[in-house]
Amino acid sequence: MDVQGKKALVMGGGSGIGRAVALTLASHGASVAIGDLVAERAEQVAGEIKETGQQSMGGAVDVTRQEQVRELVDQTLEAFGCIDILVNSAGIFPQATVQDMAEEEWDQVIAVNLKGTFLPCKAVLDHMIENQKGRIINISAGHAMRGFPAAAHYCASKAGVNALTKTLALELAPHGIVVNAVAPGPVDTPLPRGGRLYTEEEKQRIGSTLPLGRMGTPEELATTVLFLASDACSWFTGQIVYHNGGDMMLG
Numbered sequence: 001m002d003v004q005g006k007k008a009l010v011m012g013g014g015s016g017i018g019r020a021v022a023l024t025l026a027s028h029g030a031s032v033a034i035g036d037l038v039a040e041r042a043e044q045v046a047g048e049i050k051e052t053g054q055q056s057m058g059g060a061v062d063v064t065r066q067e068q069v070r071e072l073v074d075q076t077l078e079a080f081g082c083i084d085i086l087v088n089s090a091g092i093f094p095q096a097t098v099q100d101m102a103e104e105e106w107d108q109v110i111a112v113n114l115k116g117t118f119l120p121c122k123a124v125l126d127h128m129i130e131n132q133k134g135r136i137i138n139i140s141a142g143h144a145m146r147g148f149p150a151a152a153h154y155c156a157s158k159a160g161v162n163a164l165t166k167t168l169a170l171e172l173a174p175h176g177i178v179v180n181a182v183a184p185g186p187v188d189t190p191l192p193r194g195g196r197l198y199t200e201e202e203k204q205r206i207g208s209t210l211p212l213g214r215m216g217t218p219e220e221l222a223t224t225v226l227f228l229a230s231d232a233c234s235w236f237t238g239q240i241v242y243h244n245g246g247d248m249m250l251g
Ligand SMILES: NC(=O)c1ccc[n+]([C@@H]2O[C@H](COP(=O)([O-])OP(=O)(O)OC[C@H]3O[C@@H](n4cnc5c(N)ncnc54)[C@H](O)[C@@H]3O)[C@@H](O)[C@H]2O)c1
Pocket: 011, 012, 013, 014, 015, 016, 017, 018, 035, 036, 037, 038, 041, 061, 062, 063, 064, 088, 089, 090, 091, 092, 093, 112, 116, 139, 140, 141, 142, 183, 184, 185, 186, 187, 188, 189, 190, 191, 192
């Protein structure tokens, strides 16, 4: 799968799946810009990529803020001259039942996970349409299809990401731009435990509920993104790829 010479921007690329995506795209020949709410994380990943000899840059961005997103897109265009691939991996996963959920928490999850996917897509569109090519990959979640207790906001935001992905795919197909989403099952990152890593016991317990017997790794998810970003993904758009160790046959 070839992304040699391509220019990519990965939102939420400072940790977990986004980080693995950034490193994987770079190791397959792409220049990669990384945006993350936590600037040091973005810079750290960009530094790791630069050490391999590949072009990279990392910057702070809050994906809920249109002007910040536009600024990072402009900086990336200035540095790379082009954006061929956009990956939206920024996300949050706080948990509360609807009964206990504050309105502000609902708004925040929808803002980061859904609006924070819409804004970067919107910010690269003029450029991609002008080029008549591009790849957009949004990171959704299996929760969009199945629901999950204490995560109504998260599930709704990811169902929105799926609908946004399909609609954009239809709008952009005439311009040669393909838009897909990857919907992971449980992946070993700090996200589901509020920033701390899973314990070995938790990994065993969650993994044992999956047909393939273990949780996924960020690197495994990144291989699906690599395919969707590559030239091999030429006749494939508007799809939600459930990459989940066989967890419920969603699809
Ligand atoms: N880990 C899982 O089990 C799992 C399962 C399904 C879906 N996902 C999705 O995968 C994506 C990546 O999650 P992850 O597991 O790698 O989590 P993670 O916490 O490791 O990474 C998420 C990154 O997003 C960044 N971020 C948060 N809010 C932001 C904002 N407002 N602006 C910019 N960056 C922001 C964080 O700083 C972090 O670096 C998320 O969209 C998540 O919903 C993860």
